[in-house]
Amino acid sequence: MRLDNVTVVVPTRNEEHNIVAFLNSLPPWVPLVVVDASQDATTEVIKTHRPECTQVIRHPGGVSEARQIGAEAAQTGWLLFSDADVVFPPDYFGRLGCYRGYDVIYGPKLSAGAFADYYHWFARGQGLLHRLGIPAASGSNLLISRHAFLAAGGFDLCLSCNEDTELVWRAKRRGSPVLFVPDLVVYARDHRRLERGRLRKTVHSFLRCVLLYYDLLPSRWRSRDWGYWSYGCDTGDPST
Numbered sequence: 001m002r003l004d005n006v007t008v009v010v011p012t013r014n015e016e017h018n019i020v021a022f023l024n025s026l027p028p029w030v031p032l033v034v035v036d037a038s039q040d041a042t043t044e045v046i047k048t049h050r051p052e053c054t055q056v057i058r059h060p061g062g063v064s065e066a067r068q069i070g071a072e073a074a075q076t077g078w079l080l081f082s083d084a085d086v087v088f089p090p091d092y093f094g095r096l097g098c099y100r101g102y103d104v105i106y107g108p109k110l111s112a113g114a115f116a117d118y119y120h121w122f123a124r125g126q127g128l129l130h131r132l133g134i135p136a137a138s139g140s141n142l143l144i145s146r147h148a149f150l151a152a153g154g155f156d157l158c159l160s161c162n163e164d165t166e167l168v169w170r171a172k173r174r175g176s177p178v179l180f181v182p183d184l185v186v187y188a189r190d191h192r193r194l195e196r197g198r199l200r201k202t203v204h205s206f207l208r209c210v211l212l213y214y215d216l217l218p219s220r221w222r223s224r225d226w227g228y229w230s231y232g233c234d235t236g237d238p239s240t
Contacts, residue, residue, distance in 0.1 A: 002097070005076045005078055006030060006078040007030075007032070007033055007074035007075065007078070007079055008082055009035075009070035009071055009074060009079055010032070010033070010034050010035070010070070010081075010082055010083060010084055011035050011083075012034055012036045012038055013038050013039075014040045015038065015040075015042045015084040016041045016042045018189060019144065020219075021087050022084050022086065022087060023049045025089075026050070026088065028043070028052065028053065029053060030093060031053050031054075032050065033054075033070040033073050033074050034056045034057070034070070035069045035070045035183060036057065036059070037059060043056055044115050045199060051212065052167065057069060063160065064158075064159050064160065065157055067081055067139065068154050068155045068157060071149060071154065074146075076146070076156065078143060078144070079143070079144055079149060080096075080142070081140075082139070082140055082141060082142075085189050088186055089186075096143065101177060101211040102178065103124070103145045103177055104144045104145065104148060104172070104176055105144075105178075106135070106178075106181070107141045107182065107183070107185055108123030108141065108185055109123075109138055109140045109141055109187070110185050110186075111188045112187050113147075114191050114194075115150075115188075115191050115194045122207055134213065135163050135165070136197075136209075137167075138164055138165070139163070139164030140186055141186045142164055142168070144160065144167075144168075144171065145176075150165060151171070152170040152176070152193065155167055158219075160223055162212055165209055166211070172202050221235065
């Protein structure tokens with residue numbers, strides 16, 4: 001794939017403290033679509049630091065809606081979903097053209113600082129699940145072709161979290177080849193949920209994903225996050 005055929009899609013809410021580092025890690029020629037629900041200066045910071053190749057859409061919805069709106073606004077054949085609290089390493093985008101024959105490509109989120117061991121073991125869990133035939137994709141580091149995205153039906157707008165993983169499951173079930181690349185890494189800079197409890201975050205993600213994967217999550221629960229955003233940060237940020 002060509003780099004000019006990839007759009008980065010990011011939901012944001014009150015990310016003025018994270019967004020500059022994220023923007024600085026993007027190549028200037030890669031298109032960026034930000035769907036922003038902030039009450040702080042996030043939008044102004046983005047427009048100041050990256051006025052070119054950037055579209056900011058103001059929308060006060062949840063994370064699934066934000067990702068969907070961003071995907072629909074993008075004009076390229078590939079969509080790279082990420083979050084405002086990560087940074088891309090210098091070689092990240094140059095490597096994307098190496099992975100041919102796949103409709104979905106995802107990698108882990110690691111940390112160069114706090115909680116490095118947790119992120120390392122979480123990434124190993126992703127690799128194990130992938131080998132078992134269950135993609136464990138994260139919206140922090142998820143590349144999908146527009147064709148596969150549309151064929152899967154886009155994001156489930158009822159979901160308030162785990163929308164990224166659930167999308168990839170549907171894409172795989174519809175025949176899209178999926179690749180996990182352990183060394184295609186992004187790096188987390190904000191660890192608010194882990195600071196409030198590694199066990200709680202892990203159990204929350206595992207339990208919801210099991211129920212979603214086996215279609216055991218009642219419809220009335222799909223829009224509930226079970227406290228996911230509230231314990232992550234006080235602002236209810238959909239991108240961290």
